[in-house]
């Protein structure tokens with residue numbers, strides 16, 4: 160797949176994501192005279208590695224001049240970063256996502272145990288969780304090689320290839336997600352914060368009280384920027400303000416649906432809530448859902464439940480079996 164030229168010194172390298180509904184990662188490059196910036200990388204898979212290597216070669220960029228920046232810690236963005244960053248150079252990422260990268264790197268057992276605890280309390284059947292742990296490629300590929308990092312912070316300005324990039328911290332999709340803004344050109348690299356033909360997954364995180372609330376605040380924040388071209392990490396660009404409005408409306412609708420489910424079935428757990436929510440996936444009913452999709456769906460349900468609970472609309476009680484049950488306040 161050829162490299163696409165977007166703007167003066169700004170390029171897109173399409174990186175295939177095999178067997179993944181996201182299909183491709185858009186890795187963006189800002190080519191500079193001495194140093195070039197690579198934004199996001201791909202899974203630690205040969206297909207990704209090859210596409211990225213060929214794309215950078217086509218642009219004439221050597222590893223020694225490559226600075227790697229991650230919009231966030233997910234493995235389809237971070238997986239190959241240690242292999243492509245210049246030797247001795249640090250991978251640029253926010254402080255919050257750096258913590259998660261460390262947690263999920265290597266054998267990542269503590270991270271998996273934390274996730275397991277969260278999903279068991281959500282009412283996810285343990286035998287289904289065990290099957291997912293064996294088979295879910297998104298989870299087994301989550302491992303990122305340990306690396307050196309360089310901390311990015313909100314408001315920081317970087318310069319590459321004559322462009323000034325403003326770093327904008329937008330927690331939600333991950334606790335430390337970053338967007339990058341080229342103010343002069345009106346270009347926004349949105350990462351997974353704003354995607355145009357799919358909704359970014361918003362899940363609960365250990366240690367984050369209200370990730371959906373954070374996400375909605377971050378959507379409102381990003382809407383304030385004048386953007387001529389919004390470049391997402393997956394799929395095609397689009398009109399950012401219109402899309403932000405759609406995403407806010409989508410979650411409002413979802414929150415109303417979750418509130419109604421709780422009113423109708425007090426004492427329900429998050430797994431059951433997810434089973435009653437409407438999903439775009441083609442499947443006859445919840446029991447037919449592919450397990451991986453169930454896992455993402457329960458994560459989404461949890462983030463919506465947290466949002467309502469933090470605002471006093473529902474209450475959560477842990478039962479004797481260690482499962483959290485919800486009812487209207």
Ligand SMILES: [Zn+2]
Pocket residue numbers: 231233332351
């Ligand atoms: Zn992501």
